[in-house]
Amino acid sequence: MPLDFLKRKKDDGDSPTPAAPAATGSAVLPEEVVAQDFLLKLYYAGKTSEGVRMRTGPNAMVELPSMLVGLAKSEIEVVEPLPIEFSQATPTIARPSEAMQWLNAHHAHSPITRHALVVLESIDAVDLAFDTFICSLLDGEVDTSGYPEYNAVVGGVAAHWDEATGDMICRAVVGWGGRGVRGDTDRIGSKLLAGILTNILANQYAMGLTAVERPMPAAGRGGLVCAHCGFASAHERAFYCPKCGMRLLRG
Numbered sequence: 001m002p003l004d005f006l007k008r009k010k011d012d013g014d015s016p017t018p019a020a021p022a023a024t025g026s027a028v029l030p031e032e033v034v035a036q037d038f039l040l041k042l043y044y045a046g047k048t049s050e051g052v053r054m055r056t057g058p059n060a061m062v063e064l065p066s067m068l069v070g071l072a073k074s075e076i077e078v079v080e081p082l083p084i085e086f087s088q089a090t091p092t093i094a095r096p097s098e099a100m101q102w103l104n105a106h107h108a109h110s111p112i113t114r115h116a117l118v119v120l121e122s123i124d125a126v127d128l129a130f131d132t133f134i135c136s137l138l139d140g141e142v143d144t145s146g147y148p149e150y151n152a153v154v155g156g157v158a159a160h161w162d163e164a165t166g167d168m169i170c171r172a173v174v175g176w177g178g179r180g181v182r183g184d185t186d187r188i189g190s191k192l193l194a195g196i197l198t199n200i201l202a203n204q205y206a207m208g209l210t211a212v213e214r215p216m217p218a219a220g221r222g223g224l225v226c227a228h229c230g231f232a233s234a235h236e237r238a239f240y241c242p243k244c245g246m247r248l249l250r251g
């Protein structure tokens with residue numbers, strides 16, 4: 001880009017700025033700055049399905065991993081809702097306090113699950129304030145460190161407790177992304193989303209499709225402690241414990 005303002009100063013006789021001293025050495029600005037450009041394009045994408053209402057009961061949570069049988073290409077991991085001490089956890093390294101919470105909450109998970117959480121939390125497709133997330137590699141490859149390639153599809157089932165009825169609502173969730181994008185990943189993602197939804201609907205406790213109304217967590221408040229399992233919810237509006245699904249008692 002030419003630096004026009006420098007030229008203008010030289011040509012303008014009325015300019016109060018004295019002419020630049022004669023060029024000597026390397027400290028002189030050239031007429032045009034030769035720029036080296038640097039750019040990183042990160043592409044994260046994902047899809048979620050409609051919800052499926054489940055008959056709740058003691059086995060509701062236990063059933064979740066079975067919904068990925070036949071689709072999972074790696075170990076099926078369960079990510080539980082985060083308690084209140086992790087309510088600010090965000091996978092954003094420039095915010096050290098939030099990033100530390102996130103790492104403390106998730107360092108024990110597999111590279112596949114951490115990658116899935118980075119993608120799906122960044123695009124707001126899952127929210128661990130109320131979601132339980134069942135995760136696996138669904139398509140594509142991992143690199144030599146075990147992290148999914150940019151076109152690998154990860155995801156599974158996200159489940160939360162419906163605030164009105166206390167029923168468990170399950171939805172299929174897939175995501176992918178990183179330093180690149182491929183045209184056919186979206187189509188593969190759609191196909192996998194349909195496969196997971198089919199599995200959810202085939203579950204013995206499934207009652208049918210339902211509109212998903214995700215609970216709205218209140219930032220930084222919450223603090224209701226479950227009398228049944230001791231879980232301290234970060235979720236102010238929760239009537240049901242995000243972890244065990246039992247009714248929370250309000251003091």
Ligand SMILES: [Zn+2]
Pocket residue numbers: 226227228229230231241242243244245246
């Ligand atoms: Zn509980």
